[in-house]
Amino acid sequence: MPFIKKVERGRRTYYYLEHSLREGKRVYKKRVYLGVSVPSNITVMKSELVEGLYEKRWYVNFSKIKKSYGRTLAKTPVIVRRRNLEAFMVRFTYDTQRIEGSKLSFPDTAKLLIDRKTPKDAAINDVKEAELHKEVFYEILSQKEDLSLEGVLQWHKKLFADTKMEVAGKIRDYPVLINRTDFLPPRPERLDDLLEDFFSWYNRAKDEINPVKLAALVHLKFVSIHPFGDGNGRISRLMMNFVLHRMDYPMMDIKYVDRFGYYRALKRSGLEGGEHVFIEWFFKKYEEANKDYFSY
Numbered sequence: 001m002p003f004i005k006k007v008e009r010g011r012r013t014y015y016y017l018e019h020s021l022r023e024g025k026r027v028y029k030k031r032v033y034l035g036v037s038v039p040s041n042i043t044v045m046k047s048e049l050v051e052g053l054y055e056k057r058w059y060v061n062f063s064k065i066k067k068s069y070g071r072t073l074a075k076t077p078v079i080v081r082r083r084n085l086e087a088f089m090v091r092f093t094y095d096t097q098r099i100e101g102s103k104l105s106f107p108d109t110a111k112l113l114i115d116r117k118t119p120k121d122a123a124i125n126d127v128k129e130a131e132l133h134k135e136v137f138y139e140i141l142s143q144k145e146d147l148s149l150e151g152v153l154q155w156h157k158k159l160f161a162d163t164k165m166e167v168a169g170k171i172r173d174y175p176v177l178i179n180r181t182d183f184l185p186p187r188p189e190r191l192d193d194l195l196e197d198f199f200s201w202y203n204r205a206k207d208e209i210n211p212v213k214l215a216a217l218v219h220l221k222f223v224s225i226h227p228f229g230d231g232n233g234r235i236s237r238l239m240m241n242f243v244l245h246r247m248d249y250p251m252m253d254i255k256y257v258d259r260f261g262y263y264r265a266l267k268r269s270g271l272e273g274g275e276h277v278f279i280e281w282f283f284k285k286y287e288e289a290n291k292d293y294f295s296y
Contacts, residue, residue: 004018005018013036014034014035015034015036015037016034017031017032017042018031018032019053032049050276054283057283058283059210062210062211064294065293066249069250069290072293085141088251088253089113089137090113090114092137092251092253093133094109094256095255096133096233096238097130097133097234098256099259099262100234102123102126102130104122109130113130129160129162129163132158133234135158136155137238137241140238140241140242143242146246148199149199153171154169156169157170164230167229167230170229171191172188172191172228173188176226181267183224183266183267185226186225186226195225198222198225201221202214202218206243212244212282213279213283215240215244216278216279216282216283218236218243219240219282220266220269220278220279222235223236223266224269224270237254250289252285252286253289262281265277265282
């Protein structure tokens with residue numbers, strides 16, 4: 001998070017705004033001189049400082065990824081594109097379900113979603129939710145309408161219609177707690193206003209900020225609102241990939257093996273109010289997942 005640094009020189013006090021990104025032994029750092037007092041527009045200056053650092057460190061690379069990804073798709077035969085998309089769907093479904101407690105292994109998930117063979121001794125809810133996640137995933141890729149509350153409610157309803165009928169497609173009217181974090185989701189009476197604010201923000205931001213950052217923030221903001229009794233993480237990750245796909249970027253699979261770093265980034269952003277923590281975690285993982293595109 002950008003912070004204000006005070007420097008004493010003799011009897012004078014000077015102020016600087018600083019922010020840094022650390023990757024192993026390398027540190028990306030930016031400092032802006034503020035003067036002998038903190039300006040009234042410091043919030044705007046903090047945002048501009050962070051964006052400048054993001055532009056230097058990530059946005060140029062994300063642009064390269066998008067271009068290489070587009071060129072790769074253009075020369076890939078349709079049959080291969082479909083097979084690659086299916087492979088991503090299986091991996092994404094496995095990871096997003098496992099993060100939420102599914103016991104299906106990756107081979108069993110592939111057997112279920114590709115060969116349509118139900119694994120022996122698999123929990124029926126794990127099976128149904130994996131199958132429905134596959135359906136919803138493919139549906140959102142062909143959806144022409146942009147993100148809306150009505151559309152997200154339909155995704156949620158379909159995803160949990162066979163397993164969690166009491167919460168499927170319904171905004172909660174009761175308080176909830178989240179495992180593995182001290183973050184307390186908003187009270188139910190605040191949800192209507194928060195959701196209205198979220199979609200208003202999205203409709204403004206989608207033409208203003210970097211698409212990878214937009215996808216990260218869609219995930220973070222929506223899961224922080226936590227409007228459903230269950231399934232908020234899965235829906236947020238679907239929304240994240242809806243944004244990336246719509247903006248012609250490679251989609252993102254948040255891996256089960258990375259769950260602890262993922263939980264920490266969400267927790268710190270939720271408790272400390274610092275969106276940059278999750279954004280920067282997301283950026284690193286996204287760049288890492290798409291590093292092969294730099295060779296094209």
